[in-house]
Amino acid sequence: MGLHEKFPAYGGRGPGDLRLGLALGSVATLFMILRVYVRLRVNKFGTTALILSLVAWLLTTITQTFGVISILHGLGNHIEVLVETGALGNYLLYTWITVFFFNMAIPTGKIAVAAFLIEMNAQGNLKIRRSLIAVAVLNIVLNIPQIVLAWFQCTPPNALWDPLRQSQCDHRMSVHYTYFAGAVAALSDFYLAIIPITMLAPLKIDRKLKWGLSFLMGCGIFAGAAAIVRTWAASFILSDDPSYGVGILFRWGEVEEWVVLISMSIPPVWPLFRPFTRRFIKSHGQSRSIPAYKGYNQYTSSRGDLTSGAAGPVITTTISISSTKGASASAEPIRAGSSAGSFSRYDEEEAEIPLTVLSRPSNPEGWVEVSRYKNHPQ
Structure with missing residues (x-):
């Protein structure tokens, strides 16, 4: 019926x-x-x-x-x-x-x-x-x-x-x-x-x-x-x-x-879904040497502001959308092509420090992470 x-x-x-x-x-x-x-x-x-x-x-x-x-x-x-x-x-x-x-x-x-x-x-x-x-x-x-x-x-x-x-x-x-x-x-x-x-x-x-x-x-x-x-x-x-x-x-x-x-x-x-999108998203930043700059502190703030309009050292970034459980600022560096799903390539000779964006200061498990070179001042 x-x-x-x-x-x-x-x-x-x-x-x-x-x-x-x-x-x-x-x-x-x-x-x-x-x-x-x-x-x-x-x-x-x-x-x-x-x-x-x-x-x-x-x-x-x-x-x-x-x-x-x-x-x-x-x-x-x-x-x-x-x-x-x-x-x-x-x-x-x-x-x-x-x-x-x-x-x-x-x-x-x-x-x-x-x-x-x-x-x-x-x-x-x-x-x-x-x-x-x-x-x-x-x-x-x-x-x-x-x-x-x-x-x-x-x-x-x-x-x-x-x-x-x-x-x-x-x-x-x-x-x-x-x-x-x-x-x-x-x-x-x-x-x-x-x-x-x-x-x-x-x-x-x-x-x-x-x-x-x-x-x-x-x-x-x-x-x-x-x-x-x-x-x-x-x-x-x-x-x-x-x-x-x-x-x-x-x-x-x-x-x-x-x-x-x-x-x-x-x-x-x-x-x-991020692993299925890697083929469509390619890095704009390629491995290259970093020119010598004097007085890095005048270009970057103590909070690591990456959106400042001031000229500064070349910094390439990566983005990950909270794909690792318990992520923190002390996590292992994220390399291009790693399981963490980086979308940008870094200089292989430089270690990285992940910087969380769009998250609580007390909870570093953010929605978007960018990374910068370890030898750059914070």
Whole structure:
């Protein structure tokens, strides 16, 4: 017996929404498993962000589960079909439960992204850190009214899922607030996608690697685009055929939820995919002799700032994305072609000292490491 025979209200946009949601959910779940594996077996970076990501994944999974049940009872199909099959009551009940968990999953995902970027930027710009905290707080504050409003659109509240008392409901306030909260959500996605690019831009690393990481970390732009469409589709709640129109809202809502989880999980699992990218990323720095310089201290600071505009000794760099467990500043020098996955070649005659970038001073297990010659002053 097929789904259409068992659930007569199933149809319209519903089957497409169901397949898309399950496909994206499977990819996101795989990435979450890989994130947990990397955290347990590879490095200890990003624990807080991982916990928040798991919470967001759980809420999104619950949302998707109730969304599938709603689809089976008519979400995405025409309202007259629901009335004829007697599925309108179940459609209303499960759809509003889906909306409830959706309104919790969306801000949680953005908070998880902000937490990851805050941990990544721990040694970086204080203004960026404050702005990320502001984005997280803003999404929490603005989504609380949206969660509450969904349950007070009708008088009494249980009329929300009663087909015979829909005349006692007024969805206009909730929909209008969705326009506002959705706009903020879209802007948050765009901001969270652009900020990593500004963090990576100053690093003196292979250009292909820099742009590749920037693209991967900027995939949240697609979530922002989905948020715009989802916000626009909220108007279908007020239409004459809401069950069919809400199928558009649900489709782009699940795209937004899952894309946020997928895009935030790509950078943390980079150590697992890095060996497959070496053939595409080649060193720009070749072995060469280092010219004699006098007064090295005028070129490098005591903190080892490699982004200074002052002219100085030739320094080649390497990048590794937390691929060794328990990495520290006293680790063995990383050589080109070693198991640590260096992307640049050093002078074979010079020992190196790894310098961690984008990590806490108290926790050297950073996300990006660069190395410099040992005989250069710190």
